[in-house]
Amino acid sequence: xxxxxxxxxxxxxxxxxxxxxxxxxxxxxxxxxxxxxxxxxxxxxxxxxxxxxxxxxxxxxxxxxxxxxxxxxxxxxxxxxxxxxxxxxxxxxxxxxxxxxxxxxxxxxxxxxxxxxxxxxxxxxxxxxxxxxxxxxxxxxxxxxxxxxxxxxxxxxxxxxxxxxxxxxxxxxxxxxxxxxxxxxxxxxxxxxxxxxxxxxxxxxxxx
Numbered sequence: 001x002x003x004x005x006x007x008x009x010x011x012x013x014x015x016x017x018x019x020x021x022x023x024x025x026x027x028x029x030x031x032x033x034x035x036x037x038x039x040x041x042x043x044x045x046x047x048x049x050x051x052x053x054x055x056x057x058x059x060x061x062x063x064x065x066x067x068x069x070x071x072x073x074x075x076x077x078x079x080x081x082x083x084x085x086x087x088x089x090x091x092x093x094x095x096x097x098x099x100x101x102x103x104x105x106x107x108x109x110x111x112x113x114x115x116x117x118x119x120x121x122x123x124x125x126x127x128x129x130x131x132x133x134x135x136x137x138x139x140x141x142x143x144x145x146x147x148x149x150x151x152x153x154x155x156x157x158x159x160x161x162x163x164x165x166x167x168x169x170x171x172x173x174x175x176x177x178x179x180x181x182x183x184x185x186x187x188x189x190x191x192x193x194x195x196x197x198x199x200x201x202x203x204x205x206x207x208x
Contacts, residue, residue: 043107043108045106046105046106046108049105049108053170054105054122054167055105057166058101058102058105059102060163061098061160061163061164061167062095064156064159065094065098065133066095068087069092071150072084072088072153075144075149075150078144080143080144082143083140083142083143084144084150086136087137087140087153087157090129090132090133090136091136094129094132094160094164097129098129101121101122101125105118105122119174120175123168123171123175126168130164130165133157133164134161136157137157137158137161140153140157
C-alpha cells in the first residue's frame, strides 16, 4: 500500500511540476489557426486605375506589343536577320516589362513597396520602350519588308510606338506636376522624424 501511495504521490508531483513548468515556459504553442492568417496581405484589383488613362494605355501597349511579337515570330525566312532579331527582342521585352507593371499597378502591389518610386519607374519604361520600338521598327522596315508578316510587324511596331509616346508624355507631365513635390515632402518628413528621434535619445536619462 505504501509503495502504491508513494507511486501515486510521485505521479501527482510529476504532473504538477510539468503543469507549472509548462505554464511558466515562454515557448507556448500558438493558438492562431493557420487559415486565419492573411496571406494575400490586402491585395485587391484597382478598377479605378484600369479605367484611367494610364491603365488603358498600358493595356493597349501590352496588347500591341504581343501582336507585334506574334507577327515577328511567324517569319520563317529572313535575309538579313539582324532586324528581325532586334525587333523580336524589343517586342518581347516591352511585353513582359509593361505586363508586369500593369499587374503591379492594377493589383495595388506598388503600395506594399513604398520605397520604390513607381512613377519614375513607369516613366523610364515608357520612354525606353518608345525609343527602342521606334528604332526596331525603322530597322525592320529598312532591312526586311518583303513578306506580309514583316509588314504587319512594322505597322504594329509604329502603332505601339505612338501609344508609348503618348504614355511617356502623360508620365512626364504627371512627374512634373506631382512627384517632385511628393519627393520633397517625403524628404522633409524623414528629416523631421530623424531629428525628433535624436532629440528623444538625448533627452532620455542615463540608466547607469
